[in-house]
Amino acid sequence: MSVVLTVAPTGPIATKSDNPTLPTQPHEIAEAVHEAYRAGASVAHLHFRDPADRPTADLAIAGLTMELIRERCPILIQLSTGVGLEVPFTEREALVELRPRMATLNPCSMSFGTGEFRNPPKDVARLAERMRELGVKPELEIYDTGHLDACLRMRDAGLLDDEPLQFSIVLGVRGGMAATPDNLLTLVRRLPPACVWQVIAIGSANLSLTAMGIALGGNARAGLEDALYLRKGELSTTNQPLVDRVVRLATALDRSLASVEETEDLLRLPQHA
Ligand code: KMH
Ligand code: ZN
Numbered sequence: 569m570s571v572v573l574t575v576a577p578t579g580p581i582a583t584k585s586d587n588p589t590l591p592t593q594p595h596e597i598a599e600a601v602h603e604a605y606r607a608g609a610s611v612a613h614l615h616f617r618d619p620a621d622r623p624t625a626d627l628a629i630a631g632l633t634m635e636l637i638r639e640r641c642p643i644l645i646q647l648s649t650g651v652g653l654e655v656p657f658t659e660r661e662a663l664v665e666l667r668p669r670m671a672t673l674n675p676c677s678m679s680f681g682t683g684e685f686r687n688p689p690k691d692v693a694r695l696a697e698r699m700r701e702l703g704v705k706p707e708l709e710i711y712d713t714g715h716l717d718a719c720l721r722m723r724d725a726g727l728l729d730d731e732p733l734q735f736s737i738v739l740g741v742r743g744g745m746a747a748t749p750d751n752l753l754t755l756v757r758r759l760p761p762a763c764v765w766q767v768i769a770i771g772s773a774n775l776s777l778t779a780m781g782i783a784l785g786g787n788a789r790a791g792l793e794d795a796l797y798l799r800k801g802e803l804s805t806t807n808q809p810l811v812d813r814v815v816r817l818a819t820a821l822d823r824s825l826a827s828v829e830e831t832e833d834l835l836r837l838p839q840h841a
Pocket of ligand 2: 615
């Protein structure tokens, strides 16, 4: 089966002082996404920054970035509703009103590095319901084993359509599971049948765990949100070397890259008018 490759060009934490090539403004993000699309990515996972480069859920900035991407390529847009640790949930959830094809759904609150990632159960349930109404497919972000159980409870409560459920196994956030092969295997074993999943490995284990995910039949994500360095001591010069490396990994493991159309089919994305 083909690999769905998601590009994650910018996250909620790093700044241009960590990697000067981090794209933060709408044109920069659109250019990075377009380059990744040309290399084989079919999904773009997006966070936004205000003009001072702080994480934001500003709908005008998000809308402009989506428009700039759509002018350049048909990549499937997935908005992060994680946004940034200091952005209130009500602002984060409003992003789905822009009707991206997909958005992340973070099921539980947790420590996140030195900060706190607040996802109260009632708010998460409301967002899940709204995403279903709007036809925005959730990508369920699992930072620990209990987060998977929380998602399955939401499915059982009728808040998630399960054909197929789409999971990210997030490894290496301080406050969640450590980035180890053992933790990845534990989570993969516990996933429900017929779901779709990828590894998000933060930091230095990014390469080896992404490779493991592809070898195990999962999808893959690449970009500066998850790894600022290509290897110890070597900053990635833009997103593209990280994306190209995962393309090479998938090819070496004899897995082709899913086109946008294949990705729509594999994930059974709701069609938008
Ligand atoms: N930043 C990653 C640890 C989201 O944006 O909602 C997980 C992530 C989730 O990408
Ligand atoms: Zn993200």
